[in-house]
Amino acid sequence: MFKRPSDIPFARDTSAWFLPWMVMLMVFFAGLTTAGTLSLNSMLSRWSRSISGSLTVQVIxxxxxxxxxxxxxxxxxxxxxxxxxxxxxxxxxxxxxxxxxxxxxxxxxxxxxxxxxxxxxxxxxxxxxxxxxxxxxxxxxxxxxxxxNASLDVHKLWLGKLIKLVRTLDFLASALLSMVIVTTSVIVIYVTCSSLAVHKPVIELLHQTGAHDGYISKQYAQRTALLASVGAIVGFLGVLPIIYLLSSVASEVQGGLLSEARFDAASWGLLCLVPVLAVVLSTLTAYWTVQKTLRRML
CATH class of the missing domain: 3.30.70 (Alpha-Beta Plaits)
Structure with missing residues (x-):
């Protein structure tokens, strides 16, 4: 019965067009945070392996x-x-x-x-x-x-301090990612509710002609997935040159902690999940918001 891609005139709903911009910013910040966290943990892991089971004695x-x-x-x-x-x-x-x-x-x-x-x-x-x-x-x-004139340098002492620092940065990164998730969800809820208010007459008409809540929710979810995908791709592409630039600088440093901050295949795989999860989160949030709002609206 409903074979058109969308029975709701989303083109008239200008409030939804700022969603890609917000998703782009959220993916950009989340991508940078994730990349930094992965690099720090990679650095710590390499250094832990390289100096585990070793000591240094210096003689003046x-x-x-x-x-x-x-x-x-x-x-x-x-x-x-x-x-x-x-x-x-x-x-x-x-x-x-x-x-x-x-x-x-x-x-x-x-x-x-x-x-x-x-x-x-x-x-x-x-x-x-x-x-x-x-x-x-x-x-x-x-x-x-x-x-x-000899003194013993136990690597575990300063390595423990480094581990504590990295764990603190991990916690801050997790807090920042949580804020990004909450912010993205709130934005999607706001945009979806605004769109439902704008298209309320059309939605009521669809209900009268036999459309159920799941059908309308699906259309909103598809629309949100499309807009979020555009923003997520652009945001992710914005992260790549920054990672490349920082990796190039780190690779030129011979020795020291910075040279051990590398991006391996597993890190790239986890980083690529950021835009995917952003789209999935936006889509599910939009679907859930429409379902809950329609139960109160109609």
């Missing part, structure tokens, strides 16, 4: 009369290595070579610098046995007693 060069005593410094390095290799739970302890130190400093100091001109401590990379429980306090005390 010994100075005498304003000059570094290389012989005593080297002897202290040997003493530290001996202590570390005798400690239960430690798999290996190796002093970083000059070339390795230069590679660590290169992202910040560039290529043209002499390591000998810098008052840099000597670093020792310590790898722990799998599932080993090392008494770090005892090791720190032992190093302080026998090698006063």
């Amino acid at each position: 060069p010994i100075e005498e009369d304003g000059r570094i005593n290389k012989r005593k410094t080297q002897q202290e390095m040997e003493d530290v290595l001996d202590i570390l290799r005798k400690t239960a739970g430690i798999a290996s302890a190796k002093a970083l070579t000059d070339s390795q130190m230069k590679n660590l400093l290169k992202p910040w100091l560039g290529e043209s610098f002499l390591l000998e001109d810098l008052p840099m401590p000597h670093l020792i990379d310590v790898q722990l046995l799998p599932d080993a429980e090392v008494d770090l306090e005892m090791l720190r005390t032992l190093l302080a007693q026998k090698t006063p």
